[in-house]
Amino acid sequence: MLIKDIGEFALIERFRRKIRTDSTVIKASGDDCAVLKFDKKRYQLFTCDMIVEGVDFLPGDKPELIGRKALAISISDIAACGGIPRYCVVSLGMPKNTTVKRVDGILRGMVDLAAKYKLNIVGGDLSRASRLSIDVSMLGIVEKKYLCLRSGAKIGDIIFVSGELGGSIRGKHLCFTPRLKEARFLVENFRVNSMIDLSDGLSQDLGHILEQSKAGAVIYEGLIPLSSQARNLEEALFMGEDFELLFTLASKEAKKLISMRQNIFRPIGEIVDKKYNLRLVDQRGRPRAIRIKGFRHF
Amino acid sequence: MLIKDIGEFALIERFRRKIRTDSTVIKASGDDCAVLKFDKKRYQLFTCDMIVEGVDFLPGDKPELIGRKALAISISDIAACGGIPRYCVVSLGMPKNTTVKRVDGILRGMVDLAAKYKLNIVGGDLSRASRLSIDVSMLGIVEKKYLCLRSGAKIGDIIFVSGELGGSIRGKHLCFTPRLKEARFLVENFRVNSMIDLSDGLSQDLGHILEQSKAGAVIYEGLIPLSSQARNLEEALFMGEDFELLFTLASKEAKKLISMRQNIFRPIGEIVDKKYNLRLVDQRGRPRAIRIKGFRHF
Numbered sequence: 001m002l003i004k005d006i007g008e009f010a011l012i013e014r015f016r017r018k019i020r021t022d023s024t025v026i027k028a029s030g031d032d033c034a035v036l037k038f039d040k041k042r043y044q045l046f047t048c049d050m051i052v053e054g055v056d057f058l059p060g061d062k063p064e065l066i067g068r069k070a071l072a073i074s075i076s077d078i079a080a081c082g083g084i085p086r087y088c089v090v091s092l093g094m095p096k097n098t099t100v101k102r103v104d105g106i107l108r109g110m111v112d113l114a115a116k117y118k119l120n121i122v123g124g125d126l127s128r129a130s131r132l133s134i135d136v137s138m139l140g141i142v143e144k145k146y147l148c149l150r151s152g153a154k155i156g157d158i159i160f161v162s163g164e165l166g167g168s169i170r171g172k173h174l175c176f177t178p179r180l181k182e183a184r185f186l187v188e189n190f191r192v193n194s195m196i197d198l199s200d201g202l203s204q205d206l207g208h209i210l211e212q213s214k215a216g217a218v219i220y221e222g223l224i225p226l227s228s229q230a231r232n233l234e235e236a237l238f239m240g241e242d243f244e245l246l247f248t249l250a251s252k253e254a255k256k257l258i259s260m261r262q263n264i265f266r267p268i269g270e271i272v273d274k275k276y277n278l279r280l281v282d283q284r285g286r287p288r289a290i291r292i293k294g295f296r297h298f
Numbered sequence: 299m300l301i302k303d304i305g306e307f308a309l310i311e312r313f314r315r316k317i318r319t320d321s322t323v324i325k326a327s328g329d330d331c332a333v334l335k336f337d338k339k340r341y342q343l344f345t346c347d348m349i350v351e352g353v354d355f356l357p358g359d360k361p362e363l364i365g366r367k368a369l370a371i372s373i374s375d376i377a378a379c380g381g382i383p384r385y386c387v388v389s390l391g392m393p394k395n396t397t398v399k400r401v402d403g404i405l406r407g408m409v410d411l412a413a414k415y416k417l418n419i420v421g422g423d424l425s426r427a428s429r430l431s432i433d434v435s436m437l438g439i440v441e442k443k444y445l446c447l448r449s450g451a452k453i454g455d456i457i458f459v460s461g462e463l464g465g466s467i468r469g470k471h472l473c474f475t476p477r478l479k480e481a482r483f484l485v486e487n488f489r490v491n492s493m494i495d496l497s498d499g500l501s502q503d504l505g506h507i508l509e510q511s512k513a514g515a516v517i518y519e520g521l522i523p524l525s526s527q528a529r530n531l532e533e534a535l536f537m538g539e540d541f542e543l544l545f546t547l548a549s550k551e552a553k554k555l556i557s558m559r560q561n562i563f564r565p566i567g568e569i570v571d572k573k574y575n576l577r578l579v580d581q582r583g584r585p586r587a588i589r590i591k592g593f594r595h596f
Contacts, residue, residue, distance in 0.1 A: 003401060004394040008424055011401065018409050021418040025385070034420035036385060036437075039337070048435055050389040050425045087323070087334060091348040091389075091433045096302040096596055103301060103309065111316050120319040122332035126306055127348040128595040130429050135389045137346055137435030139334075297426040298394055 008296040030212065031149050032077040032197060033140065043147055045140035047077040053132040055297070057174065063105025065174040066134070068113045070106075072178050073199070074138040075117055076243045079183035080197035081149070083142030085119045090136050093129030106134070117180060146187035148195035148247070153213035157193050157271040158254035162245040162264050165202060166230025173241035182264060183245055190257060195247040200240040204294025206278060209246070216276035219269030222283050237280075240295035306594040328510065329447050330375040330495060331438065341445055343438035345375040351430040353595070355472065361403025363472040364432070366411045368404075370476050371497070372436035373415055374541045377481035378495035379447070381440030383417045388434050391427030404432070415478060444485035446493035446545070451511035455491050455569040456552035460543040460562050463500060464528025471539035480562060481543055488555060493545035498538040502592025504576060507544070514574035517567030520581050535578075538593035 003011055012029070021028045026043060027035040033045035051073070053059060057066050071088065078085045090110065094103070114121050119138075162182050179197070186192050194213055198205050202224070210217055224236055236242075248271055249257060257265055269281075280290045301309055310327070319326045324341060325333040331343035349371070351357060355364050369386065376383040388408065392401070412419050417436075460477050477495070484490050492511055496503050500522070508515055522534055534540075546569055547555060555563055567579075578588045 001398045002394070003392060003396045003398055006398055011398075011424060012422075014398075014402065015405060015422060018405055019419050020409075020413065021420060022416070025418050025420055028418065028420040029422065034385070034387065036420065046385060046387055046420060046435075046437065048387040048389045048421065048423050048433070050391055050423050050427075050433060052391055052425050052427045054428070055426050087332070087344060089332065089344055089346040089435055091346045091435075093348055093350055093431055094301060094596075096300070098301045100299045100301055100304055100309075100312075104312065107313060107316055111318075115318065118320070120323050120326065121317050122319060122323055122326040122334065122344060123346065124310075124313060124327065125347050125433075126309060126595055127350050127431075128353050129348075129350045129431060130352070131427070133391055133425075133427060133431060135346070135348060135423075135433040135435075137344075137387055137389075137433075139344065139437075297424055298392075 004298045008298045011298065027149065032080040035147065041143055043142050043144055045078050045081050045083045045142055047074055048135060048137040049073045050133060050135040061174060063102045064109035067106035067109025069174050070134040070136050071110050071113045072176060073243065074136045075178035075180060076197045078138060078140035079178055079180040080195050080245060081142055082146040082183060082187040082192065082195065083140040085117055085138055085140045087120045087122050088136050088138040089122060090124040090134065091127065092124065093127045093133040095130060096128060098132065148187060148192045150194055150196050150209045151212035153194040153209050153215050153248045153271045154250065155215060155271055155273060157248035157250055158267050159217060159219060159248050159269045159271060160265050160267050161225065164225045164227035165242045165244060166227045166235035166239060168241040169239060170229045172229065176243045178243065179245045186247065190249055190253045193248045193250060195245060198242040198244045198246050201238045201294030203237045203278065203290055203292050205246055207292030210278060214274050216272045216274050216278065217269055218272055218276065218279045218281060220281045223266065223268045225266050237290065238294050302596045306596045309596065325447065330378040333445065339441055341440050341442055343376050343379050343381045343440055345372055346433060346435040347371045348431060348433040359472060361400045362407035365404035365407025367472050368432040368434050369408050369411045370474060371541065372434045373476035373478060374495045376436060376438035377476055377478040378493050378543060379440055380444040380481060380485040380490065380493065381438040383415055383436055383438045385418045385420050386434050386436040387420060388422040388432065389425065390422065391425045391431040393428060394426060396430065446485060446490045448492055448494050448507045449510035451492035451507050451513050451546040451569045452548065453513060453569055453571060454549055455546035456549055456565050457515060457517065457546050457567045457569060458563050458565050459523065462523045462525035463540050463542060464525045464533035464537060466539040467537060468527045470527065474541045476541065477543045484545065488547055488551045491546045491548060493543060496540040496542045496544050499536045499592030501535045501576065501588055501590050503544055505590030508576060512572050514570045514572050514576065515567055516570055516574065516577045516579060518579045521564065521566045523564050535588065536592050
């Protein structure tokens, strides 16, 4: 049996079942970051993301943007947990005949983004590999009271997204701005019940919240903010790499947010009982079940 | 210009020069681990290592041993800084047609070794890749007073290694036991001036200590403990992957260690003025300069 036969999520589940952790681990695997004990008021967040040439970027993409993306996706994970990125290490696998110019560009992209986020690049590892691949591991800090997980959504919560969705593959995936400022605005001013970053498409990532929160959701086609780059709704639902925030607030908190007219945050639906799974209400008010699917590596 | 033209170390130096870190970073890049502020008495250690099929292991190697090695090399890095491994995340790049059996084997190798070292595997990332590659990022803890760096060797220090060197490629590199117990014994009972793990060969790794400590060294051919797997002295000097400890003690401390008859630790030479670089004294007492070289990816 091959991994493509069982799929990425069954594979992750296999890992999850076998891993044992001690009481200093608040949350292992299954969220945007692992959550570790740190001090009285704060947790440490720990996450890793690997990007590979031909999958997450193309050979012709600008090296600066490749380096930038490698860091940005982990910053986005830390933000989605409500935290602040602090340190990272970078493993770089490269073919021998990579040009120094390309490596310098990748490095520049990383260093510039790190400076912008006051993130310390503290180490790394270089390896020979057949194709360029970059793995970034990042540490962040989050105040205990601000920690956001996928598992906290409650029936009646309003579902929000930041920014616009869809069509990221036509450019945004390489130069998106991780929603750190926005996530910190949210946790500092609201009780955020659940949050995730949209890396695999709205349907699949909302699916993660629903699964971990044991809930269902109704979302409204007319409310989903489509990017000008998106060709259709399907791209927002099922294509990945938007790196926007998806989060839920109790209705009172939601009203407060809406009243602030921060138009980057838009309500798209609500959390309902688990038995409804995921439903999409079209522009004429007709509900239909939608499949929880999106980008998968295998 | 290609990276193979300038070589791995010039490339690392390029990284080092461009990276800026804040005052919470005690030591970035250039040692076995990055060293970060943690609490009053302890530092946090942070390291990453990528292993790639065809470079660090072969397609036919036992999956359990591949998974084991991926973790063991980072445990060895934490040990070389005097610390204790605590948490890791694992990024796995795999071709689609990888068998589930192989992945299960890799996972088993990792989980078993983690259990042995009370190490928490807390998360990971799966990616499609053209060849199997595994990147492990590990966090450890070290008491401030026990921290060992490459930079602390002093003229007159005695140089020691643990275990036996050379020929690791013929098996040991896949099933070595990281010298955590030994490193902790050393830091808890001795003032260890400098330490590194032998991953790239004695010459090159001792070279790192000499460079960072601005010192030279004389080592004695007759004192270098050769593994039964080693074909000759050159393998101990210039081949990598022994994953033994290389460390230096002031002569008083060295006498104490030698008197304890822990025959796993053997003196092989001493630290001298920088002007002597690295010298090897052969069995007839004749010194000769040896080149600081060893395994390089590029």
